[in-house]
Amino acid sequence: MAEATPMIELSGIDVTFKEADRTVSAVKQVDLTVNKGDIYGIVGYSGAGKSTLVRVINQLQLQTNGTVTVNGQRLDQLHGKALRQARTKIGMIFQHFNLMNERTIGDNVRFPLLLGTTLSKQQQLDKVDELLALVGLSDKKNDYPAQLSGGQKQRVAIARALANDPEILISDEATSALDPKTTGSILALLKRLNETLGLTVVLITHEMQAVKAICNRVAVMQSGEIIERGDLLTIFSNPKEQLTQEFIETSTQVDSALANVVSQPRIQQLGVDERLVVLSYAGASTDDPLIAQLYEQFKVTPNILFGNVEILQKTPVGTLGLVLSGTAVDDALAYVKGQGVHVRVIDVPKYRAELANKAAKANRGEGDA
Template identity: 60%
Template sequence: MTNPIIALDNINVTFHQKKRTISAVKDVSIHIERGDVFGIVGYSGAGKSTLVRVINLLQEPSSGSVVVNNKTFFQSDNETSKKTRIATKDLRNRRRKIGMIFQHFNLLNERTVTENVAFALLHSKLSPQKRTEKVQELLELVDLSDRAEQYPAQLSGGQKQRVAIARALANDPEILISDEATSALDPKTTNQILSLLKKLNEELGLTIVLITHEMQAVKEIANKVAVMQDGEIIESGSLLEIFAQPTQQLTKEFIETATNIDKAIATISAQPLVKNLADNELFVRLAYVGATTDEPLIAGLFRDFQVTANILYGNVEILQNTPVGSLLVILSGTDDQIKAATSTLADHHVEIEILKGGK
């Protein structure tokens, strides 16, 4: 039996506005293990932020169960409709162990970097000297020691987010919630912030909940993924499972965008070679995982089946130390030859998608 650091079970969040009822989260259950980087991905309005605010009861659910670090924050009884909630003082103390960072940083513009981080220690029992030392350590951790006396207006977006991360770490949290924290940043800065989060996860054992609409961010650092749509979790699993065998169309769209395979297909499909396929040709996408990539399957197609494979595009990602790849290929041969060749590929766990050609 696992002992998740975060256990949300049968969570519902319903808002009542004048004459209409909005179901923002619908019967969602997720368990996050200690040390996970758990990505929750979905488009705007999917319910991601509402769900994650349930973790520290910034948003109280309409029903369900919230258990964080073995402490029940909220519990509802479906039969009696009775709700029990953690005492306010206890919740306030436990929230200090749940750091949060946001898209817009939420820094105090009239305070320096040092003062912004120190603000999180306002109610700390540390001595003034220990607080000063703590802030210095945090700024060093996020590589901002040289910016200690600057103000937010003097910082780049990435530096502001580093200040926000340092502030979120001030009370030594066990959980860090990142709510679209990289959405306002350029790609290079986004990668730097994601690398920092991964470092914090590995060095501090920090459990991270990553809320985002970008599968690329999830792909970079998460080990587990849940996909949300219309308030529901439509698919979840390990990063490798989700990327290798997505079952939902929305998940496939996110993955295609993250791997740029959608752009590659669009670009190559416009080329004369693909637009003018011969009757004995197929334009296909081959997807493969793990050991399959180590076998010379494509090279063996002509030797074994007299099928020519013209590789137009190839991409390999390393996810959780496992290669995951895609090839865009034109296969040439008779119907029987191609059928035998693709059957062998399928036997070797290569997924085949016919993009053009065939009857």
């Protein structure tokens, strides 16, 4: 396998804002490496610091401490014209499109080419045609943004971001305002651009479903810090942090399944030799008849409550919720862990209390910080 080439290297990044009566640490000592050709997802709730962090990449947000290297060049040491030139190789798309309503679609895409380009007018027009064809909007060149759907507007924004042939494309919550079907089409477009143009993509989102759809690597942010990172399969099959588990459970519907399960009287009255567990597994683990082995080797009886299997990066990844019953249930779980399966034992009273707390916050209109 060829050695990965770093495209983005952030080292020791702090971003601190001074307010009237306090200091806000938006990003805290973050190290991050994104390799050439990655689709790297950075996921976190609102206020986690992910958008601030990615704006450091192109120096739209200056860090308080740390270094920023993009494709071997220290951007944090550049100023003026040199920095503006470096930024042309980093395209950005946003949640709200930022199109100019008084200009046609073609003129919106052409706009970056009017600023310091060496292309002739005809070359610029040819470039616009090429980019609109790339995003599937050739027939919309003379329309105006008000005539387009949300998904079409985002495709225009993507075409505009590609005008200067960037090496990196940053998507900052670019699908958050779109419906699920349109979101899927935009994510598929980003994946295709990654494959056909060799673009390195950084995807900022609060939706693990988007990360699952196209990313090969993922970092989870909370309170300005990266709390967990890794390749997509490892994160999904063996999450370490509770927040990561929450994101994954939401994207795989495990959270709703568990909520239904723990509401059942039978589950609220588990015996001393019973465990409610969620097993997460990937790759070769999905081929092993583990459930049958639990009874054969440990005389532990499984009662399957819910399950899900999907394909991530051409690898089967599964989740299984079940109650295990037997005097050797803890030995059985230790065996399962030894087979490379992530085991989460659900404390039913605690889980019910967490659900009640979340529901109370929702009723009070409190979001995730």
